[in-house]
C-alpha cells in the first residue's frame with residue numbers, strides 16, 4: 338500500500354508543540370505519511386526559546402537529496418527558514434518539484450523570540466512565495482511583510498489580495514488569531530475571497546497553532562483536496578485542537594493533535 342505523503346521543511350521544537358513535531362503529529366492524524374527536513378534546532382518549551390542552532394546549508398541539501406532519491410512527496414509545508422541561503426536552497430528545490438506547497442512564514446514565536454534573520458524576509462518573497470499555493474501569515478507576519486496595518490476583516494481581505502498581486506504567491510490565508518472577537522481567517526486563491534469563521538475559545542494554550550494549521554492544510558492537499566476544501570477541513574481541525582488543548586508546562590500550552598480521536602483508547 339502506498340500512503341499519501343507530505344514533507345515538512347521546518348525547525349524542531351524540543352517541547353513538542355510547534356515546528357516539525359507539531360507537523361508530523363498533524364500529518365499522522367490525517368493518515369498522511371510525514372517526512373521532515375530540519376532547518377534549525379530550537380531549545381524550546383511552553384515558556385519560550387532558550388537557544389537556536391541552524392542546520393548548515395550543505396546538510397539541508399543532503400536531507401533534501403535523501404528524500405528526492407528515494408521517497409515520493411505529495412505535498413510540502415515549510416515553517417522556520419532562518420537565513421537567505423536556506424530560503425534559496427529550499428525554494429529552488431520546491432520549484433523543481435511542482436507539488437502542492439503551503440508556506441508558513443514564521444518570523445517570531447508567540448513568546449517573542451525571533452526565528453528568522455531580518456534579511457530573510459525579502460528572501461521569502463524572492464525564493465519561496467512564487468512556488469506557494471498558499472502562504473499562511475498571522476496578522477503580525479502579514480503586517481510586517483506587506484508594511485500595512487491589519488485591524489478589520491476588510492484589511493485582511495486587502496492583505497490576502499496583496500500577497501498574490503505583490504508578493505507573488507498563488508494564494509494567501511490571513512489568520513485572524515491575533516485579532517479580537519471571532520477567530521476569522523480569510524483565504525484568497527487568486528480568484529475568490531473566502532472567509533472561515535469559528536467562535537474564539539478562551540484559552541492561553543495556543544502554542545503551535547500556526548504550524549498545526551499549515552500542516553493540516555498540506556496533509557489535505559496531499560490527499561488531493563482543493564485548497565478551499567483543505568482549509569475548511571483544517572480550520573475545523575485546529576479549532577478542536579485548541580478546544581482540547583493541554584495544560585502542559587508553565588507557559589502557553591500546546592494544542593491537542595488527537596482531539597478528533599478523544600475517547601478512542603480506553
Ligand SMILES: Nc1ncnc2c1ncn2[C@@H]1O[C@H](COP(=O)(O)OP(=O)(O)O)[C@@H](O)[C@H]1O
Pocket residue numbers: 474475476512513514515520521522535536537538539540543545546547548550572575576579
Ligand atoms: N483562541 C482561539 N480560538 C479559536 N481559534 C483560534 C484561537 N486562536 C487562534 N485561533 C485560530 O488558530 C489558527 C492559527 O491562527 P493564529 O493564532 O493567528 O496563527 P499563529 O499561530 O501563526 O500565530 C487560525 O485559524 C486562528 O483563527
Ligand SMILES: Cc1ncc(COP(=O)(O)OP(=O)(O)O)c(N)n1
Pocket residue numbers: 347348349350355356357379381416417443445446447448452543544545546547548549
Ligand atoms: C521550531 C518552531 N517553529 C515554528 C514556531 C512557531 O510556531 P507557531 O505555531 O507559529 O506559533 P507559536 O507556537 O510561536 O505561537 C515555533 N515556536 N518553533
